[in-house]
Amino acid sequence: MINPANPDFTNHPAHPHRKDFDQRLISWNDVPEMTIVTPFYNTGSVFYETARSVMNQSLQQWEWLIINDGSTDPTALQILEKYRHIDPRIKVIDHMENRGLSAARNTGFVHARCEYVLLLDSDDLLEPTAAEKWWWYLETHPEYAFAASYHVAFGGLNYLWTGGFHDGVMNTERNRVSMMCVIRKSVFSAVGGFDDTIRGGLEDWDFWMRCAEHGYWGGTIPEYLAWYRLRGDHSDRWENMQAERLDEFRALLQNKYPKLYNGEFPSPLETVNYDLTTPSLDIPAFNQLAKTKPHLLIMLPWLVMGGAERFTLNLIDQLIERGWVISIATTAQSDNAWLHEFEKRTSSIFMLPNFIPIKDQPRFLGYLVQSRGFEAILIQGSHEAYRMLSALRAFAPHIPILDYLHFVTPAWMQGGFPRLSLLGHDWIDFSITSCEQVRDWMVAEGANATKLGVGYTGVDPNVWKPDPSLRQQVRAGLAIAADEKVILYAARLEAQKQPLVFAESIIKLAQHGDKFTALVAGEGSLQAELQEKLQTAGPQARAHMLGSVLSERMPAIMAASDILFLPSQNEGVSQAAYEAMACGVVVVGAQVGGQGELVTAECGVLRLPESHQDESSEYAEILHQLIVDPGRRQRMARASRERIGNMFTLEQMGERFIKHLAQTVENKKNDANKANARPVSAINTREIQYLVEYLQAKQLFLQQNQETQRLYQKFNDLQDKYLFLLQPKPPSHWFYLWIRQLFLPLYTRLRQTKLVGLLDRLRGRIKGRWVKDS
Template identity: 40%
Template sequence: MPLPPFPLSPSLPAYGYAPVDPAATPVVSIVTPCYNSGAIFLDTARSVLRQSLQQWEWIIVNDGSDDAATLRVLALLRAVNDPRIRVVDRSRCGLSAARNAGVAVSRAPLLFFLDSDDLLAPTALEQCAWALASRPQSAAVATRCATFGAAQQETRRGFATRHMFPHDNPLTVSVLLRRSAFDRVGGFDERFRDGLEDYEFWVRLAAAGLWGHDIAEALVWLRRKAPETYRGYRWTFREDRGAMARMRNDLRTRYPQVFRDGPPRVSGEPSPILQPHALIDPEPPFANRLQPVGARRVLMLAPWVEIGGADRFTIDLAAGLRARGCRVSVCLSRPSANPWLNELRGAADEVFNLPTFLAPADYPRFLRYLIESRSITTVVVQNDLFAYRLLPFLRAWCPDVPIVDFLHIEQEHYHGGVPRAALEYDPVIDLHITSSHHLRQWMIERSADPVRVDVCYINVDTQRWQPDPAARARVRAELGAPPDVPVILFVGRLAPQKRPRLVAEIARALMEQDVPGMFLVIGDGPDMGWMRRFVQRHRLERRVRLLGSAPSAQVREIMAAADILLLPSEHEGIAFVLFEAMAMGLAPVAADVGGQRELVTPDCGVLVPLAGDQVAQYVEALQRLIADPQRRAAMGQSARARVVAHFDQQQMIDRMLELFEQAATLARDAPRPSVDRGLGLATASLAIEYFQFREALLRLAPVRWARAARWSSAWETVRRIAEVRTLLDRLDRRIYVLRREVMWRIKRALGKEYNQ
């Protein structure tokens, strides 16, 4: 997985955090020893000042610096009119003594040791402080570390790397530590002046029965330099290969139990299966009042950012709102690999991946904290069933904040899916925003108030997605596609909803009829194995290319080389890929489902109804377009013209801001019923209990296998096999009737009583 965005990258959104009261009691004391660090110390200062948690104090211990560049930086920091920054001067005494001196004058209950050449990600202190609040049994919290400078990589060692410790040290000093734990072990041993002081400290912490846990996100950036460029602290132990072994032997003598048993285990949350009831504290563990910035401050609640149209819309909406001067905070609630997480970080002002640093029972109060800390003006629920269940809590504790949701598609196999949840939680939502008039009508037919349901199409960036002749020629050459051979593109998850098996059958039928064309399939999913076998079995390798998942930029280039988009989905709202393909000048051949006819008109594409012989209908539509290049090109031009005129991304952002204002007006003039805080707390407790129980079940192997089978196209085969049960039931009934007929006749012949 690529490294997260560099904390000081000009392309990374800068929220502009500033405290309401710089003199407020600090939550975290940052302690930084400084000895001849030079001008690079300014980078460290910038990363501290950009922290989302602004209730900190920064104690810089000048450990006898005599370098002119370092002294200039220290002079600048002394001159800053910020009561949170203090520079403490000492004669040269070494890292351990400098850190102890900083802690001695600190005031906060939490300590973070930051070296003078390292950096923090913008949300580092805030996530670490919340992680410790969420795990009160833990003495410290570490994050993954990314290195920059002479080496770029991400290290995933930490407190959880138990097999290494104490034989090796998997930890850096840059962790958030409870002050009580620091005091209990007596701070750093000041005899260590040339390195390894952190290793010795962690062994003593373990010997005291204290340990920590990790955040699975790189929030600390460690600078790597060539040894000869270090002008500050130097680690002489690196030049003595035996130093580490001597230190290890000394520690083994002093702390044999730690070397025998390893570090203590930090007790975690109760088992969600054995003890599922969630005890929720509604009060945030600390305050962090920030000055309101931006035209509007939006909190988006989403489950994840996986590969799909709804998640692409999350990223585009965040980027579009930020470009209009809004501040956008995003919270992701579900465990996931989040392949598009870095894209989201580049689009939103701040992203909190809640499962990486919070226990589920702390989600409700963290959301309340964010709303109060950032002075949120609009909460947007985006395709997240779990977020709906927390809305009564948010309405109870933050009653004045307008809540809207964005709905993409009804899912009848889920009893309506997310739109059904929106109807159930309608009394706490100010405005429902749907991606199509079709879905708006679906909501109204099921009792939604028409005044509180409006439409905003998801649209597309028509400047980014436009025909590219150079890319077309290059990609076609790479694929070996002659200029006169039409390229038919499928983009989507290889799962039953998108019907990739139908795509394969269509490709085979066209080949059997000797219709020219090359199929490109972009996507992955449970049906990938079936697709590979089908292509091999029917010798379609020259006609069908399975390209797997691809990043957005690559999809755009492949679209430039294509002529037709094929999308025979079983159900859709309006597929996001339709907007992209039409903007690229492709002629779409798609299923007539959901609201797709609101985008695809007869002059710019073909919609195929679900009824009838599906293969035959799609083959006929494709044959006509393949046989008539002029009609195909005209459709592609009309498709792009329609999208540019009516479905550009900027129009979507205009509409969304208009609807945010509409929601604020409704919240003010026709407010939703208030929710009692006790009821809000009870519903949140049930929501967390359900969430924990469900996630625990989903981690069980039999459940994973069953779900994989259920959402693969193989389920249809399983369903047909299950029909044998119906036949067996019929056979049982026939046997029963036959047995009754035989028995009453036998009893009559023997002169016994019988029932006919």
């Protein structure tokens, strides 16, 4: 999938660098769940790309109807002949003459065996999970008649399009939905299909408006699942797309469907019963895929920049190298800014809040288990996944469930995720901790020591290394002198990482008179507050806010630094600390969690949290001592890199993890009793109901809290403006307004002449002289 922050429009789903989806149905005789309809008229070799994107769909229970709309081109006919025989799920239906897109689509719907019909033109492309997500979206949103997504326009024009069904009535002014979507066949039949008299384009806009006139509308998955191939200008082929014809077509729609333009546009709403929710556990179809390799499901909260996420990326790399296939399910609402990083490793990623309501997430996970046949499930940092453990166990009674625990959070739920792990001990087969400190805490709290193991994370010292060339390049780009000391903060800007303590410390360090530059790599809820604090500190506290840094750029940022400063409130072992030490960067931080198991006195300085000194002052002094003693800093840098190479490489991390994973899988196979396995039919449905209602209430609370914060900010902004208006103004202010009002009619008339530039400059000078602070 494309990275919206840095889009590569050449890396489409059929690009040779993209991996093929290598799982196929166990049985070709499975009844299809979706019909794909593709009108085909003299399409050239680009059709092979469209076909590849269809064959690579993660939903393999499809039939594909290719409607040959009277093609005459020899090459096109050869392509069609190939696909008549290539796969039993593909059927070519011939029109004896060219009848147009509408007629071809109507033919497809008539022959479709499925309720869900996916429309795909013969040169467009789908991301691998598109059909599967659209299918489940309509399965779990009965209020919607169709499902679409964001799309990528590529070819003659390149852009990202986020318009769609969610824009509602705005679709009356412009066609905001591409034809890559899924439509319920029953709705198609109810409205009479596409108008095949429209041959000049925009027949899809007419279809959407007719559906809306009948009360049907759709929803949008906020992901770039579709790629729409464009030429530079479509108006030479489709006359309705010419500017003057577009206006005429809009007027035609307004006459055909007047109530849509008079406030009666449909607005389907998802019904959520917060008082009594009855979750369905029915799985509509299994889409059972044959396996050639062991398969692991990883459950995460989100896909954002952070140490835990970098660990997961490294872990996935190690598992793939050892022959594993990875699927990912995320459970928390997020912009998932690092989605593209994870999709470099696997296309099988399901961000549940984007397309599945909470009440249906347990059964979707049950479907995923049945479809993929996972060897194991790994939970990492997902609050929702822990809450759904009983449902996971019910749907996967014989599949081992593991979790990875990074650190203990005493201030949250009496321990954070390790506490949730303890509460779910009946369903979790094995817990891997990031360090001995977390393992010891679990044992002290009553965990079974035989179900615990330590799995230190690691780094690739061939990627994370001292690099004079990168160091010089980054410093030159940021105007940092070669001999200036650089202090790096690389973490989320959240309370746990204490970015404000970082700011206070470097401000005090600057007051020492030390010359240095601070780099901040990360984003989060405290970003604005941190930026304000650094700005008010004055020029002596020189800092660059780098924002969310691409993972491939972080080794360069690290190589340009001298000290990594992470004053975290709590940690397991920071992933950034591993990376810094591999680069020969000295670590300064807090002696919390398992940090001391990695950062020894020879490699860095860790402050004891129970110290009675002022926290920021003590950190400032530690940093000062390192800055003024280059010899000590260099010894620590050498010791740090040596320690990583000896004990904490990625290969060692992978070996440790695979050892725990393989042993847990083997133990589960040999577990004759399987005491924690309960068949789905015996699930305590009330228990599932309670967990769904809890998660729904939590989601509602978070939404209301976010809206409250937005309104509070708006109130503060209005209050500031009101107080400004109440402040007394000098006489010159009122004199300017009097002069402005006096000459406004003349100014308005003269603005239409060539004097406009002179008038604007004159007005600016008068206003700048007479109006202050306005």
